[in-house]
Amino acid sequence: MTNHIARRVLLVVPVMLLVSLIVFFVFRVIPGDAVVVAMGEGANKESIEVMRRQLGLDRPLYVQYLVWLGNALRGDLGFSLINRQPVSSLILEKLPATLLLTGLSVLLALAIAVPVGILSAISRGTWVDQLMRALTLAGFCMPRYWLAVVLILVLAVHAGLFPAAGYVAFSENPAESLHYAVLPVLSIGLSLAAVQMRFLRSSMLDVLAQDYIRTAHAKGLKPWVVVMGHALKNTLIPFTTVVALELGNLMGGQVVVEQIFSWPGIGWLMIQAINQRDYAVVQGAVLVTAAGFVFINLLADVAYAWLDPRIRYV
Amino acid sequence: MLRDRAAMAGLVVFLALVSMAIFAEWVAPYDPAAVHMRDRLQEPSAAHWLGTDELGRDVLSRIIFGARASLAVGSIAVGIAATAGIMLGLSASYYGGPVDSLIMRILDGLLAFPSVILALAIMTALGPYLFNAMLAIGIVSIPAFARITRGSVLSLKETEFVEAARASGATDSYLMLRVLLPNCLSPLLVQVSVSFAAAILVEAALTFLGLGVQPPTPSWGGMLDTGRKYLDQTAWYSVSAGAAIFLTVLSLNLLGDGLRDALDPRLQGRS
Numbered sequence: 111m112t113n114h115i116a117r118r119v120l121l122v123v124p125v126m127l128l129v130s131l132i133v134f135f136v137f138r139v140i141p142g143d144a145v146v147v148a149m150g151e152g153a154n155k156e157s158i159e160v161m162r163r164q165l166g167l168d169r170p171l172y173v174q175y176l177v178w179l180g181n182a183l184r185g186d187l188g189f190s191l192i193n194r195q196p197v198s199s200l201i202l203e204k205l206p207a208t209l210l211l212t213g214l215s216v217l218l219a220l221a222i223a224v225p226v227g228i229l230s231a232i233s234r235g236t237w238v239d240q241l242m243r244a245l246t247l248a249g250f251c252m253p254r255y256w257l258a259v260v261l262i263l264v265l266a267v268h269a270g271l272f273p274a275a276g277y278v279a280f281s282e283n284p285a286e287s288l289h290y291a292v293l294p295v296l297s298i299g300l301s302l303a304a305v306q307m308r309f310l311r312s313s314m315l316d317v318l319a320q321d322y323i324r325t326a327h328a329k330g331l332k333p334w335v336v337v338m339g340h341a342l343k344n345t346l347i348p349f350t351t352v353v354a355l356e357l358g359n360l361m362g363g364q365v366v367v368e369q370i371f372s373w374p375g376i377g378w379l380m381i382q383a384i385n386q387r388d389y390a391v392v393q394g395a396v397l398v399t400a401a402g403f404v405f406i407n408l409l410a411d412v413a414y415a416w417l418d419p420r421i422r423y424v
Numbered sequence: 425m426l427r428d429r430a431a432m433a434g435l436v437v438f439l440a441l442v443s444m445a446i447f448a449e450w451v452a453p454y455d456p457a458a459v460h461m462r463d464r465l466q467e468p469s470a471a472h473w474l475g476t477d478e479l480g481r482d483v484l485s486r487i488i489f490g491a492r493a494s495l496a497v498g499s500i501a502v503g504i505a506a507t508a509g510i511m512l513g514l515s516a517s518y519y520g521g522p523v524d525s526l527i528m529r530i531l532d533g534l535l536a537f538p539s540v541i542l543a544l545a546i547m548t549a550l551g552p553y554l555f556n557a558m559l560a561i562g563i564v565s566i567p568a569f570a571r572i573t574r575g576s577v578l579s580l581k582e583t584e585f586v587e588a589a590r591a592s593g594a595t596d597s598y599l600m601l602r603v604l605l606p607n608c609l610s611p612l613l614v615q616v617s618v619s620f621a622a623a624i625l626v627e628a629a630l631t632f633l634g635l636g637v638q639p640p641t642p643s644w645g646g647m648l649d650t651g652r653k654y655l656d657q658t659a660w661y662s663v664s665a666g667a668a669i670f671l672t673v674l675s676l677n678l679l680g681d682g683l684r685d686a687l688d689p690r691l692q693g694r695s
Contacts, residue, residue: 128533136549251674253625255632256666259652263659274655361538366629370652380541381633384548396545400537 118411122404129400130182134175137393187394192386197394201376208375210280210287211294211368212360216353218299219306226303227310231318232337242307249304255366258297262370265293275372294371302360309352314345347417354410361399431682437675445491454482456489456642465657475660478650483661486642487668493643494672497558497636498623502616504562509569510612514600516570517577528574531567539564539622540629547635557636561626565619572615576608610687617680621673628669644669 162168169177181188187197230242266274272293278286317323318341326336365377372378376395383391444451453473460480468475474483516527534542546560580586581604589603630636631645639646644665651662 124529125532125536128529129536132533132537133545136545247674247677248670251621251677252670253628253648253666253673255629255648256663256670259648259655259662259666262652263655263663267656267659361541365540365544366632369633380544384544385634389548392545392548396537396541399541403538404536 114415115412118408118415122408125404126401129404130179130397131175133393133397133400134178137389138171138174182397187397188390190383190388190391192383192388193391197391200379200391201394201398204374204376204379206279206281207277207373208364208368208377210291211298211364211373211375212357214291214295215298215302215360215364216357218295219302220353222299222303223306223310227307228314228337228342230307230311231314232333234315242311246304246307246311249301250308252301252304254297254301255370257301258293258367258370261293261296275370277371277373290371294367294373297367297370298360298364302356305356306349306353310345310349313348314341317341317344320344347414350413350417351410354406357403357406361403428682428685430678431685434675434678434680434682437671438679441491441672441675442495444488445495448489448492452482452485452488454485456481456485457640458482465654465661467658468660474664475658477647477661478654483647483664486647487644487664490642490644490647490665490668491672493554493631493637493641494624494627494645494669497554497561497627498620500558501561501565501623501627502619504559505565505619506569506612506616508562509566510573510605512566513570513573514577514605517574517581518596518600518604524574527570531570534563535567537564540626543626543630544633544635547630552635552638554637557627557630560630561623564626565623568615568619569612572611573605573608576611577604580604580607610683614680614684614687617676617683621676621680624669624672624676 178188185198187201189195190197190200193200226242230239230246233239262274265271273290274293276290278290280287318337323336323341326340327333331339361377364375365380367373368375368377369381376399380392380395383389383395458481460476463472463476463480464478466472466476472482472484474487477483477486512527512531516524537545542564543557543560546563547556550556550559586599586603589599594603627636628643628645628648631643632649634649637643637646647665648662648669651658651665654661
């Protein structure tokens with residue numbers, strides 16, 4: 111198993127290299143000079159040249175890439191010309207907000223998806239199942255940002271139960287923090303739950319059709335023991351991979367939700383930076399997000415290998 | 425598939441939406457750009473079925489015209505993705521070896537990004553224009569098409585009819601385009617509806633963030649965003665735009681599910 115894991119970890123290297131290449135070159139395509147933008151159109155031609163040389167923008171492209179990569183590996187993601195702050199520190203500032211939102215959303219989604227998915231699978235064909243499937247499809251197709259707007263409308267504007275926007279750090283005031291987090295977490299968590307439920311249901315149905323389940327029933331085990339003890343474990347293993355993959359979509363959807371609720375996370379930072387033409391920050395944020403996604407998938411693969419005994423003892 | 429009611433419903437709704445977009449000038453009750461400042465932010469009424477927006481423009485008309493932006497972006501993005509993806513997939517699986525490795529590694533690199541983030545990055549680089557949105561969303565959707573094509577071709581490559589064609593002197597391009605590709609069409613067709621739905625969602629998100637369709641062109645994402653600011657005055661503005669997106673995505677998904685069920689070889693022979 112360690113061989114398998116080691117190989118999987120090594121695979122991350124070429125993927126991250128590709129990711130870094132894509133990120134670097136996408137941002138080099140930008141028309142217009144980043145330096146001119148930062149210093150203003152009327153700036154002295156000579157001072158622009160000096161700045162360019164200082165930032166290393168006069169060197170050949172591949173040299174710039176290697177320098178940038180080297181810096182990135184050491185945690186230096188460049189300097190934000192607009193905010194006058196290193197990009198890495200900006201990102202680190204915003205990371206807790208994003209992590210709080212992501213973490214709570216995933217927990218909510220799992221809390222809903224697992225029991226409902228199981229229920230749906232075991233009551234296949236009944237009205238309970240049909241209802242679940244209809245709700246899941248609706249949740250799957252509903253844009254998160256629309257759900258957010260509807261939630262704000264109902265729970266904030268009309269009922270006044272929760273704030274329509276804003277953020278309080280968990281470390282400052284946990285109760286307030288959670289109060290502000292309810293609507294954003296619901297927006298993301300509910301739609302995530304729909305996606306997870308779909309998968310869990312079909313995965314569980316596949317498992318329940320297996321021979322060893324029939325054997326378990328034949329042995330006289332109570333139905334719920336069969337489901338919880340045998341079927342569930344085997345369903346959850348491929349499920350972890352799906353959860354990890356969905357986190358990628360989560361990160362994308364999160365950008366819009368952060369914007370709606372003025373939630374100062376990395377997605378929000380990215381949008382601000384785009385509007386301010388602060389390309390160093392956008393580049394850094396995209397790189398960090400992609401790296402995070404790659405890392406989460408790696409964890410999921412490793413967890414999969416560890417959980418599945420067929421792979422564990424190979 | 426004709427017997428699958430949900431899928432047929434999806435098809436009907438989608439076709440209705442497409443017709444609505446094409447014949448918008450005849451379907452919409454008002455000019456979507458007509459400003460009436462005295463009638464701004466009204467609730468639905470007999471005159472304006474979905475109310476009016478912040479400039480007094482009829483919401484219903486703007487939603488009907490908004491279908492054009494979303495469907496245009498969706499179809500062109502999917503067109504780009506399918507063309508490029510199928511070409512890459514065919515080349516990778518047909519030529520194998522280093523070509524295959526190179527193409528698959530590039531696709532892995534693309535897949536390592538959450539789609540909205542990659543689209544955002546590309547839009548940042550290229551600028552907030554409609555064509556760039558189509559290009560960005562298209563690029564993001566390429567890997568799915570490439571992988572499906574590659575998978576199907578790999579399983580078909582060694583079959584007898586392909587061998588026979590090769591033996592009778594068929595050129596590479598003939599083999600790829602006339603022999604192998606037609607046999608991959610079923611899963612690709614399903615992917616078209618799935619990618620189309622995803623493209624509409626991503627386009628709405630980009631427009632919402634200010635990077636897609638620019639005002640005053642009506643678009644669902646833009647209306648959802650602007651309407652947000654006036655939620656306390658009229659909810660219909662935002663909610664109906666979102667409902668339009670939801671309905672389109674739903675119909676495409678139902679269609680895709682139906683196609684998948686209909687074309688699944690394991691289920692064939694039952695109907």
